Amino acid sequence: xxxxxxxxxxxxxxxxxxxxxxxxxxxxxxxxxxxxxxxxxxxxxxxxxxxxxxxxxxxxxxxxxxxxxxxxxxxxxxxxxxxxxxxxxxxxxxxxxxxxxxxxxxxxxxxxxxxxxxxxxxxxxxxxxxxxxxxxxxxxxxxxxxxxxxxxxxxxxxxxxxxxxxxxxxxxxxxxxxxxxxxxxxxxxxxxxxxxxxxxxxxxxxxxxxxxxxxxxxxxxxxxxxxxxxxxxxxxxxxxx
Amino acid sequence: xxxxxxxxxxxxxxxxxxxxxxxxxxxxxxxxxxxxxxxxxxxxxxxxxxxxxxxxxxxxxxxxxxxxxxxxxxxxxxxxxxxxxxxxxxxxxxxxxxxxxxxxxxxxxxxxxxxxxxxxxxxxxxxxxxxxxxxxxxxxxxxxxxxxxxxxxxxxxxxxxxxxxxxxxxxxxxxxxxxxxxxxxxxxxxxxxxxxxxxxxxxxxxxxxxxxxxxxxxxxxxxxxxxxxxxxxxxxxxxxx
DNA sequence: TCAAAAGTGTTGACTTTACACCCATGA
DNA sequence: TCATGGGTGTAAAGTCAACACTTTTGA
Numbered sequence: 046x047x048x049x050x051x052x053x054x055x056x057x058x059x060x061x062x063x064x065x066x067x068x069x070x071x072x073x074x075x076x077x078x079x080x081x082x083x084x085x086x087x088x089x090x091x092x093x094x095x096x097x098x099x100x101x102x103x104x105x106x107x108x109x110x111x112x113x114x115x116x117x118x119x120x121x122x123x124x125x126x127x128x129x130x131x132x133x134x135x136x137x138x139x140x141x142x143x144x145x146x147x148x149x150x151x152x153x154x155x156x157x158x159x160x161x162x163x164x165x166x167x168x169x170x171x172x173x174x175x176x177x178x179x180x181x182x183x184x185x186x187x188x189x190x191x192x193x194x195x196x197x198x199x200x201x202x203x204x205x206x207x208x209x210x211x212x213x214x215x216x217x218x219x220x221x222x223x224x225x226x227x228x229x230x231x232x233x234x235x236x237x238x239x240x241x242x243x244x245x246x247x248x249x250x251x252x253x254x255x256x257x258x259x260x261x262x263x264x265x266x267x268x269x270x271x272x273x274x275x276x277x278x279x280x281x282x283x284x285x286x
Numbered sequence: 287x288x289x290x291x292x293x294x295x296x297x298x299x300x301x302x303x304x305x306x307x308x309x310x311x312x313x314x315x316x317x318x319x320x321x322x323x324x325x326x327x328x329x330x331x332x333x334x335x336x337x338x339x340x341x342x343x344x345x346x347x348x349x350x351x352x353x354x355x356x357x358x359x360x361x362x363x364x365x366x367x368x369x370x371x372x373x374x375x376x377x378x379x380x381x382x383x384x385x386x387x388x389x390x391x392x393x394x395x396x397x398x399x400x401x402x403x404x405x406x407x408x409x410x411x412x413x414x415x416x417x418x419x420x421x422x423x424x425x426x427x428x429x430x431x432x433x434x435x436x437x438x439x440x441x442x443x444x445x446x447x448x449x450x451x452x453x454x455x456x457x458x459x460x461x462x463x464x465x466x467x468x469x470x471x472x473x474x475x476x477x478x479x480x481x482x483x484x485x486x487x488x489x490x491x492x493x494x495x496x497x498x499x500x501x502x503x504x505x506x507x508x509x510x511x512x513x514x515x516x517x518x519x520x521x522x523x524x525x526x527x
Numbered sequence: 528t529c530a531a532a533a534g535t536g537t538t539g540a541c542t543t544t545a546c547a548c549c550c551a552t553g554a
Numbered sequence: 555t556c557a558t559g560g561g562t563g564t565a566a567a568g569t570c571a572a573c574a575c576t577t578t579t580g581a
Binding site: 236238239242243260261262263264 | 570571572573577578579580581
Binding site: 529532534536537538539540542543545546551553 | 561562
């Protein structure tokens with residue numbers, strides 16, 4: 046979150062900055078991290094540590110370091126916050142209204158990320174960090190609501206013709222889980238037969254010849270993403286797409 | 287162009303900046319300005335004033351001012367460079383490799399713009415500014431080639447289902463001109479009958495009951511964009527789309 | 528035996544593509 | 555009279571949406 050920013054901005058540094066103001070537009074990155082659990086799309090947020098936004102939640106972000114590529118910064122943020130290293134990340138846009146940050150001029154570049162909540166490597170140690178259901182987001186810090194909206198729209202478009210959605214699922218999954226996920230993202234119900242036809246047509250999946258074994262009803266077949274359609278194709282899609 | 291940047295960066299300011307380095311990532315905007323003439327897509331470039339890029343062309347850009355919204359900066363650049371005020375502009379993405387700028391750390395946000403080359407208000411006084419055919423772009427300064435590529439891809443997608451393309455045409459135009467323009471953007475040939483059907487279906491145009499009168503062959507009907515589908519819907523599409 | 532979800536095809540509506548001829552105008 | 559593009563329709567292929575019944579499993 047660009048909130049880290051703030052702690053710093055409130056110290057002596059803040060004064061220094063405000064004086065050499067003209068050259069001091071800080072630049073941050075913010076990550077909209079999507080997860081999927083219990084048929085719901087979730088998003089990872091942190092309690093804002095800014096007075097102005099007391100009790101509000103904000104995105105995970107940080108200032109960009111002078112020796113790091115812009116597109117590397119969100120990977121660092123995710124590594125630091127979640128311990129995950131090989132994640133799907135894609136730049137969505139930059140937000141730079143003069144008044145978006147209460148303690149100074151900060152332009153932020155937003156990225157969206159898709160991660161599997163159940164990934165065993167995912168370690169959220171910071172207890173100010175929590176998963177939130179997208180449905181009942183309260184007021185957020187900064188312009189983060191708007192940023193999330195933009196990322197969600199990007200996700201909705203992307204999900205239709207690129208195999209990015211699998212970053213939200215475990216290695217093995219059933220078609221029901223996949224359909225539930227599409228529905229959560231798109232906010233619609235899909236016809237099961239049409240859905241399966243469409244997925245089959247895309248030819249993204251390998252049938253594992255295994256069955257679910259933990260469901261209280263008839264188990265479905267398990268599938269995995271075809272090897273070769275590597276899960277996080279971030280770098281590629283990022284700039285060229 | 288982020289080249290303005292450079293002039294500044296090379297002065298005394300440059301030293302100052304390099305020392306308080308940690309907080310000094312400059313932020314610029316660059317405009318990919320498309321025009322259409324003689325059945326070709328053109329782009330407006332300026333001679334780079336940077337030694338490192340002597341004889342190379344670069345995009346029009348400038349540093350973002352501390353008291354101006356990020357999304358306002360490209361409008362200012364266009365106003366200053368072309369005299370045009372009401373232009374179509376849309377943010378495409380931000381580019382921030384550490385080494386993208388030879389004289390310092392500059393992150394740039396790219397915008398694409400569509401303007402009518404024949405617009406009488408268009409005043410390119412600076413004689414270092416020229417229209418270039420997209421086909422024969424030589425090496426460009428910075429990462430501007432890559433930025434143009436990204437903007438072109440955005441344009442290609444956008445043009446398919448939003449009436450943005452008309453910003454490149456005069457008020458009145460024939461279906462042939464429109465088709466030529468689509469072809470220039472998409473880089474393909476289109477079937478005339480199918481093209482006309484598709485356009486008719488979109489219901490974007492008003493038939494003016496006028497004819498072309500300056501063509502060396504049978505004149506076609508003239509159309510204009512329906513009022514209400516205002517030409518530059520930039521602000522709208524920008525963040526929400 | 529019940530509840531829950533798995534699995535599976537067909538039809539009609541619509542969209543997309545391919546394709547060819549006569550017409551109007553200016554040179 | 556020629557060259558250039560204007561203007562127009564149809565048929566076949568493909569895509570998309572709607573829709574229902576039988577099967578398997580666990581509780």
